[in-house]
Amino acid sequence: MRLPTACLFALLPLAAQTRGEKEVLAAVQKTFDGMATNDAARILASMTADARLYGVRDGAAYAMPAEQWANHIASIKSQFIERFTTAPKVSIHGAIANVWGEYEFLRDGKFGHCGVDSFNLLKTNEGWKVATILDTEETSGCPTAR
Numbered sequence: 001m002r003l004p005t006a007c008l009f010a011l012l013p014l015a016a017q018t019r020g021e022k023e024v025l026a027a028v029q030k031t032f033d034g035m036a037t038n039d040a041a042r043i044l045a046s047m048t049a050d051a052r053l054y055g056v057r058d059g060a061a062y063a064m065p066a067e068q069w070a071n072h073i074a075s076i077k078s079q080f081i082e083r084f085t086t087a088p089k090v091s092i093h094g095a096i097a098n099v100w101g102e103y104e105f106l107r108d109g110k111f112g113h114c115g116v117d118s119f120n121l122l123k124t125n126e127g128w129k130v131a132t133i134l135d136t137e138e139t140s141g142c143p144t145a146r
Contacts, residue, residue, distance in 0.1 A: 021090040024097045027128035028119050040074035047130045057137040081106040095123040114142035
């Protein structure tokens with residue numbers, strides 16, 4: 001069963017936010033929505049053309065172009081839900097922004113991992129776009145592990 005986007009956002013504990021903060025979080029949510037629908041084009045539409053992902057999994061760092069990651073997500077055909085488990089911190093300065101928060105990742109409704117997501121965004125003529133995602137992928141010590 002897929003959760004509607006509005007439901008996912010309702011699960012995100014939001015404090016009072018400025019319009020700019022809401023716009024930045026909406027851009028991040030577009031990436032999550034693309035993952036939930038296994039839609040590489042939707043994921044990539046939320047990102048800059050040269051976006052990259054960096055992460056740490058099992059103590060090893062990795063990096064990849066966003067296009068490679070989005071195509072991988074689309075090819076798996078599992079239900080992916082990634083969501084913040086605490087209100088993320090949003091920082092904005094002019095045309096750059098950062099969203100930092102703890103998250104959990106579910107695959108087909110089952111806990112996969114948790115960690116910290118850090119999204120770096122640029123304000124473009126089309127609105128806020130994700131330029132980089134940095135994350136940790138942890139399978140132990142997760143507060144919401146099921």
